[in-house]
Amino acid sequence: MPHDKGTGASGVDPERLWLGPTPAAAGPRRGRRPTFSRAAITTAAVALADAEGLDAVTMRRVAAEVGAGVMSLYTYAPDKETLLALMADDVCGELPLTDPLTGDWRADLKTLAHRQRALMLRHPWLAAVLVTRHTPGPRALDFLERALAALRPSGLDGAARLEVFAQLTSFVAGHVRHELAQSASADSPGRRAAEARYLTAMAADGHHPELAEALAAPGRPVTPEATFGRFLNRLVDGLDTA
Structure with a gap:
Protein backbone atom coordinates (compact mmCIF):
# COMPACT_ATOMS: atom_id res chain seq x y z
CA MET A 1 0.00 0.00 0.00
CA PRO A 2 1.56 3.35 -0.97
CA HIS A 3 2.09 5.78 1.86
CA ASP A 4 4.02 8.80 2.99
CA LYS A 5 7.39 8.02 4.55
CA GLY A 6 9.78 10.18 6.49
CA THR A 7 13.22 11.27 5.37
CA GLY A 8 15.20 8.28 6.58
CA ALA A 9 17.54 6.12 4.50
CA SER A 10 16.14 5.81 1.01
CA GLY A 11 14.52 2.59 -0.08
CA VAL A 12 14.08 3.79 -3.66
CA ASP A 13 15.16 1.39 -6.41
CA PRO A 14 17.25 3.68 -8.69
CA GLU A 15 17.17 1.23 -11.58
CA ARG A 16 13.39 1.14 -11.59
CA LEU A 17 13.04 4.89 -11.00
CA TRP A 18 15.55 6.21 -13.51
CA LEU A 19 15.92 3.46 -16.14
CA GLY A 20 12.37 2.14 -16.33
CA PRO A 21 9.68 3.71 -18.52
CA THR A 22 8.20 6.89 -17.08
CA PRO A 23 4.57 6.63 -16.01
CA ALA A 24 3.67 9.08 -18.79
CA ALA A 25 5.31 6.76 -21.32
CA ALA A 26 3.76 3.64 -19.85
CA GLY A 27 0.47 5.46 -19.35
CA PRO A 28 -2.67 4.23 -17.68
CA ARG A 29 -4.30 1.63 -19.91
CA ARG A 30 -7.85 2.64 -19.08
CA GLY A 31 -9.75 5.76 -18.26
CA ARG A 32 -9.21 9.40 -19.12
CA ARG A 33 -5.64 10.56 -19.77
CA PRO A 34 -4.39 12.51 -16.69
CA THR A 35 -3.85 16.26 -16.97
CA PHE A 36 -0.70 16.17 -14.85
CA SER A 37 2.69 14.49 -15.16
CA ARG A 38 5.64 13.37 -13.08
CA ALA A 39 7.35 16.68 -13.87
CA ALA A 40 4.31 18.67 -12.69
CA ILE A 41 4.13 16.65 -9.48
CA THR A 42 7.83 17.19 -8.84
CA THR A 43 7.57 20.92 -9.50
CA ALA A 44 4.64 21.23 -7.11
CA ALA A 45 6.47 19.27 -4.40
CA VAL A 46 9.60 21.43 -4.76
CA ALA A 47 7.54 24.60 -4.47
CA LEU A 48 5.86 23.29 -1.32
CA ALA A 49 9.17 22.32 0.27
CA ASP A 50 10.73 25.68 -0.60
CA ALA A 51 7.82 27.58 0.91
CA GLU A 52 6.92 25.47 3.93
CA GLY A 53 9.62 22.84 4.49
CA LEU A 54 9.70 19.08 3.98
CA ASP A 55 6.96 18.39 6.52
CA ALA A 56 4.51 20.11 4.20
CA VAL A 57 5.29 17.70 1.38
CA THR A 58 2.68 14.99 1.69
CA MET A 59 1.07 13.10 -1.14
CA ARG A 60 -2.26 14.69 -0.20
CA ARG A 61 -0.86 18.25 -0.37
CA VAL A 62 0.93 17.62 -3.65
CA ALA A 63 -2.20 16.05 -5.14
CA ALA A 64 -4.17 19.14 -4.19
CA GLU A 65 -1.56 21.40 -5.80
CA VAL A 66 -1.80 19.61 -9.16
CA GLY A 67 -5.55 19.08 -8.97
CA ALA A 68 -5.45 15.31 -8.76
CA GLY A 69 -6.77 12.59 -6.51
CA VAL A 70 -4.24 11.25 -4.03
CA MET A 71 -4.39 7.70 -5.33
CA SER A 72 -3.68 8.79 -8.90
CA LEU A 73 -0.33 10.25 -7.78
CA TYR A 74 0.98 6.84 -6.76
CA THR A 75 1.34 5.87 -10.41
CA TYR A 76 4.00 8.57 -10.70
CA ALA A 77 5.52 8.49 -7.22
CA PRO A 78 4.53 5.39 -5.21
CA ASP A 79 5.73 6.85 -1.90
CA LYS A 80 7.31 9.92 -0.38
CA GLU A 81 10.83 8.49 -0.68
CA THR A 82 10.43 8.36 -4.45
CA LEU A 83 9.01 11.87 -4.49
CA LEU A 84 11.99 13.18 -2.51
CA ALA A 85 14.39 11.50 -4.94
CA LEU A 86 12.59 13.16 -7.84
CA MET A 87 12.69 16.53 -6.09
CA ALA A 88 16.41 16.32 -5.26
CA ASP A 89 17.35 15.39 -8.81
CA ASP A 90 15.08 18.06 -10.27
CA VAL A 91 16.76 20.92 -8.42
CA CYS A 92 20.22 19.50 -9.19
CA GLY A 93 19.41 20.48 -12.76
CA GLU A 94 19.97 24.09 -11.64
CA LEU A 95 23.70 23.49 -11.15
CA PRO A 96 25.70 25.14 -13.98
CA LEU A 97 27.81 22.75 -16.02
CA THR A 98 28.89 24.56 -19.16
CA ASP A 99 31.69 26.92 -18.14
CA PRO A 100 35.18 25.52 -18.81
CA LEU A 101 37.26 23.98 -16.06
CA THR A 102 40.50 25.82 -15.30
CA GLY A 103 42.74 22.79 -14.81
CA ASP A 104 43.49 23.92 -11.25
Missing part, protein backbone atom coordinates in the same frame (compact mmCIF):
# COMPACT_ATOMS: atom_id res chain seq x y z
CA TRP A 105 41.62 21.09 -9.57
CA ARG A 106 41.55 22.67 -6.11
CA ALA A 107 40.13 25.93 -7.44
CA ASP A 108 37.61 24.08 -9.61
CA LEU A 109 36.54 21.91 -6.69
CA LYS A 110 35.97 24.98 -4.53
CA THR A 111 33.85 26.53 -7.29
CA LEU A 112 31.72 23.40 -7.40
CA ALA A 113 31.33 23.48 -3.61
CA HIS A 114 30.20 27.09 -3.67
CA ARG A 115 27.61 26.17 -6.29
CA GLN A 116 26.38 23.30 -4.16
CA ARG A 117 26.04 25.62 -1.19
CA ALA A 118 24.11 28.19 -3.23
CA LEU A 119 21.73 25.47 -4.44
CA MET A 120 21.14 24.16 -0.92
CA LEU A 121 20.47 27.66 0.38
CA ARG A 122 17.92 28.25 -2.41
CA HIS A 123 16.24 24.99 -1.44
CA PRO A 124 16.78 24.71 2.34
CA TRP A 125 15.31 21.19 2.49
CA LEU A 126 17.85 19.77 0.02
CA ALA A 127 20.78 19.31 2.41
CA ALA A 128 18.72 17.06 4.68
CA VAL A 129 17.54 15.00 1.71
CA LEU A 130 21.01 14.55 0.20
CA VAL A 131 22.60 13.17 3.36
CA THR A 132 20.11 10.29 3.43
CA ARG A 133 20.08 9.43 -0.27
CA HIS A 134 23.09 7.72 -1.74
CA THR A 135 22.23 7.08 -5.41
CA PRO A 136 22.21 10.24 -7.56
CA GLY A 137 19.65 10.70 -10.28
CA PRO A 138 20.50 11.69 -13.87
CA ARG A 139 20.91 15.44 -13.22
CA ALA A 140 22.98 14.83 -10.11
CA LEU A 141 25.12 12.41 -12.12
CA ASP A 142 25.83 15.20 -14.60
CA PHE A 143 27.22 17.26 -11.74
CA LEU A 144 29.19 14.26 -10.45
CA GLU A 145 30.68 13.85 -13.92
CA ARG A 146 31.73 17.49 -13.79
CA ALA A 147 33.38 17.02 -10.40
CA LEU A 148 35.24 13.90 -11.51
CA ALA A 149 36.55 15.78 -14.54
CA ALA A 150 37.63 18.66 -12.30
CA LEU A 151 39.54 16.20 -10.11
CA ARG A 152 41.34 14.43 -12.97
CA PRO A 153 44.45 16.71 -12.79
CA SER A 154 44.85 15.72 -9.12
CA GLY A 155 46.24 12.33 -10.13
CA LEU A 156 43.78 10.51 -7.88
CA ASP A 157 42.34 7.30 -9.26
CA GLY A 158 38.66 7.02 -10.04
CA ALA A 159 37.66 5.47 -6.72
CA ALA A 160 39.48 8.18 -4.76
CA ARG A 161 37.87 10.91 -6.86
CA LEU A 162 34.44 9.48 -6.05
CA GLU A 163 35.37 9.52 -2.37
CA VAL A 164 36.52 13.14 -2.56
CA PHE A 165 33.26 14.19 -4.19
CA ALA A 166 31.24 12.35 -1.54
CA GLN A 167 33.33 13.98 1.18
CA LEU A 168 32.85 17.41 -0.38
CA THR A 169 29.08 17.01 -0.75
CA SER A 170 28.76 15.76 2.83
CA PHE A 171 30.76 18.75 4.05
CA VAL A 172 28.65 21.25 2.12
CA ALA A 173 25.37 19.65 3.20
CA GLY A 174 26.44 19.55 6.85
CA HIS A 175 27.68 23.11 6.77
CA VAL A 176 24.50 24.39 5.15
CA ARG A 177 22.34 22.61 7.73
CA HIS A 178 24.39 24.24 10.50
CA GLU A 179 24.25 27.60 8.71
CA LEU A 180 20.46 27.45 8.41
CA ALA A 181 20.10 26.43 12.06
CA GLN A 182 22.33 29.29 13.16
CA SER A 183 20.35 31.74 11.07
CA ALA A 184 17.10 30.57 12.62
CA SER A 185 18.42 30.69 16.19
CA ALA A 186 19.90 34.16 15.64
CA ASP A 187 16.33 35.45 15.69
CA SER A 188 16.24 34.83 19.46
CA PRO A 189 17.05 38.20 21.13
CA GLY A 190 20.24 38.12 23.15
CA ARG A 191 21.09 34.49 22.43
CA ARG A 192 24.45 35.20 20.82
CA ALA A 193 25.37 37.72 23.53
CA ALA A 194 24.50 35.19 26.23
CA GLU A 195 26.59 32.54 24.49
CA ALA A 196 29.58 34.89 24.29
CA ARG A 197 29.31 35.77 27.98
CA TYR A 198 29.12 32.10 28.92
CA LEU A 199 32.20 31.14 26.90
CA THR A 200 34.16 34.11 28.27
CA ALA A 201 33.30 33.11 31.82
CA MET A 202 34.30 29.50 31.23
CA ALA A 203 37.56 30.55 29.60
CA ALA A 204 38.41 32.72 32.61
CA ASP A 205 37.98 29.97 35.21
CA GLY A 206 41.56 28.71 34.83
CA HIS A 207 40.52 25.23 33.72
CA HIS A 208 40.27 25.93 29.99
CA PRO A 209 43.55 27.57 28.90
CA GLU A 210 43.23 26.39 25.29
CA LEU A 211 39.79 27.92 25.03
CA ALA A 212 41.05 31.15 26.60
CA GLU A 213 43.84 31.36 24.02
CA ALA A 214 41.44 30.65 21.18
CA LEU A 215 39.01 33.33 22.28
CA ALA A 216 41.83 35.86 22.64
CA ALA A 217 43.00 35.32 19.06
CA PRO A 218 42.27 38.10 16.53
CA GLY A 219 38.77 37.90 15.14
CA ARG A 220 38.00 36.84 11.58
CA PRO A 221 35.12 37.77 9.30
CA VAL A 222 32.04 35.94 10.52
CA THR A 223 29.74 36.37 7.53
CA PRO A 224 28.32 33.05 6.32
CA GLU A 225 30.22 33.32 3.03
CA ALA A 226 33.57 34.03 4.73
CA THR A 227 33.12 31.24 7.24
CA PHE A 228 32.20 28.73 4.55
CA GLY A 229 35.16 29.82 2.46
CA ARG A 230 37.62 29.28 5.32
CA PHE A 231 36.27 25.84 6.15
CA LEU A 232 36.24 24.86 2.48
CA ASN A 233 39.84 26.00 2.01
CA ARG A 234 40.99 23.87 4.93
CA LEU A 235 39.21 20.84 3.54
CA VAL A 236 40.28 21.11 -0.10
CA ASP A 237 43.79 22.46 0.46
CA GLY A 238 44.43 19.64 2.93
CA LEU A 239 43.44 16.80 0.61
CA ASP A 240 46.19 14.20 0.30
CA THR A 241 46.80 13.06 -3.28
CA ALA A 242 49.66 10.72 -2.48
